[in-house]
Amino acid sequence: MDTINEYIDQHKDRFINELIELLKIPSVSADSAFTQDVLDTAKAVKNALDKAGCDKTEICETPGYPVVYGEKIIDPKLPTVLVYGHYDVQPADPYDLWDSPPFEPTIKKTESHPDGAIYARGACDDKGQMYMHVKALEYMTQTGNLPCNVKFMIEGEEEVGSENLGWFIERNHEKLKNDVILISDTGMIAKDVPSITTGLRGLSYVEVEVTGPNRDLHSGLYGGAVANPINILTKMISSLHDENNHITVPGFYDKVEELSAEERAQMAEAPFSLDAYKQALDIDDVYGETGYTTNERNSIRPTLDVNGIWGGYIGEGAKTVIPSKAYAKISMRLVPNQDWQEITELFKKHFESIAPNGVRVKVTPHHGGQGYVTPIDSLGYQAASKAYETTFEKTPIPQRSGGSIPIVSLFEKELKSKTILMGFGLDTDAIHSPNEHFGVWNYLKGIETIPWFYKYFTELND
């Protein structure tokens, strides 16, 4: 295994160029305009797995976008690692805020990435982090260092809630049988502060529609006399938080796991500079639920955010109109024990109940998933921890992430195995934002660290 750094030095330019080729395909799963590109990306991933040494790969159809499966079974008696990742990406808009086109990858040096970072939609989330595993497999197979069996399950619908992955898993228990699931779709605290994500938030994503009059109206002739759907929508949305920024949906907090003072104290030990945080975002102050720190607010506490809002005239100039309809996309991040379907129901019931006379309200559940917490005493966690110790010479910090990978809790339920989240991205990598990027150093560090996980996990299973 000591040959890994050598191998990376020899092949790193190719590793980078292969990823760049993959990033050029705009595999936006949320927008049907990109359907063919998503399918092309699936093919590209299958080919990459073939080249990396899988002895069986296939593109598995689902009711939605296909799942790319690959495997290399060296001995059924040895443990099996199942790698999960996704080849679809978030929409890239607003395009005009990108410094370079989102699907024309460019390498730029930055303060946090002196060795350069690859700028492109999906660079970090998740094509780049997924591809680290493909290249780690290439190293292990090429140099005879693969100590156990490996399977890949790379999906194309993660950014739209993994709508059909459950369908696929239910039908492929045997094929997906494994001893541990390995995912790189999260971040680490800093390049010199490795961390392993031990918790993820759940998600409930809904779209709301408020309808007032049956047609757009002249705001002079009708203004003040009929309910304006936009004004009403703003009233309804703002009522969803109280003065302490608690969410007002009845029952919302009933099942929220409250951490002990010890656990909160432990969390507080993770290095964090509020000033640096504010400076990086250019905000004069943070904002959130009273009684919790910034790191708690975005990890162990549930949230409700409007992700999009629109209604009326949004073009150039002015239009004095009272629109017939106004819309919003609203997502709630959930914590362990909150059931996303139950929360979605609670939200729907509440939001419909607060609609005043004069408007009609429609709430359309979009997608969602459960939160997840993984124990730090599992073999998988210990193997990952040792792997980081080997390549970073530091013990990684267990960290709760505010993000969601809706599928993780399903993995445990369906496949009865633990998930290990080895993320190599940084918070500043701007995933889901314009100018998403992934550090070349982080990319190569991931490729370097992953084979050690395989080694230690196999040994610990002995």
Added chain:
Amino acid sequence: MDTINEYIDQHKDRFINELIELLKIPSVSADSAFTQDVLDTAKAVKNALDKAGCDKTEICETPGYPVVYGEKIIDPKLPTVLVYGHYDVQPADPYDLWDSPPFEPTIKKTESHPDGAIYARGACDDKGQMYMHVKALEYMTQTGNLPCNVKFMIEGEEEVGSENLGWFIERNHEKLKNDVILISDTGMIAKDVPSITTGLRGLSYVEVEVTGPNRDLHSGLYGGAVANPINILTKMISSLHDENNHITVPGFYDKVEELSAEERAQMAEAPFSLDAYKQALDIDDVYGETGYTTNERNSIRPTLDVNGIWGGYIGEGAKTVIPSKAYAKISMRLVPNQDWQEITELFKKHFESIAPNGVRVKVTPHHGGQGYVTPIDSLGYQAASKAYETTFEKTPIPQRSGGSIPIVSLFEKELKSKTILMGFGLDTDAIHSPNEHFGVWNYLKGIETIPWFYKYFTELND
């Protein structure tokens, strides 16, 4: 003058076809994509005035779109009527809600328009109503029935706040000298209930921008920890009305004219069916300021409406993003004595003051105008009233409109003459909405009534 009906019978098909040609040009002043069309419309109006019998017409340049001027002076000692109208139109979007393309005029029979109505953007507001005056002039000149002098001032920026009309008037006092200003850019209560608009609301139109973090953020990693500009914007907007739907901007009501019980009682006499109103809009209830009737809410009371709102991801599917910015277009309808510039300042000051830490707020004044009330004992009002009595065989009802024609109060200030608002549109004509239309009956009735105004106004001035 008795030959007017005969003349209309002979020429009505041509009258309709000429208007249809004018409606085909998409003169949207709010959107620079239509600049050439707006200019072409000005030319078309000039030609129409030439044909109708003006002995002098010109296209007068301004810093914005030109003003079309025309005149026929038969005797300087006789009174002069100045006709004002506008050749620009509101944006037509949302296009998909039109039953027929907005710039391909179609005539359809409807319940309220059994003789058919012309469907097109601008059919009623204001090309159709403006063109009634052109055809009335044609009749009077062709048949030797023009009893006084007439001037036309048709502008191209009414739908964007008449930004440069003030500039034009200040420089052309002599050219625009008149004894009364005549405008058809309002409505009447019903086809069998003629009315003259005696009041207009003022307008203050602003655009607001709320900026949070310096880039779009992943709502999982940052959700709950930073101010979400959309959530903040909804909170700020909803705080602009209290539980009685009073506007909370400090000082907003200070100068609002309160009507006497008598005046309110008189208003209440205008025929109005709340059930029919609700049914026409397909709403289960009206909504507005506590303590006032629907007709008061949309005429004698000021309002604050959001005309457009946007922020975050508004495309297909889902995007879990906290946007960097959120925006809204907000307009306030003002009543007599409220100064639009003062109100705009009050709004700006208040809106900026309620921005919480964590966001920055920008308020950009867009345009505005003063409200207006005209006395019913003026010669112009009496002449108009007699004209309606002649052609409708009913005394018209004086009515306050909720709409705004920002320029009217400026006319009085600059040109020292009263404005008479003879509107022939109906509330159901959907001006500013998809499927705007103008009844053929109303169009011809306007052409029939206007010459009588000239006759009576000249006689009353004797």
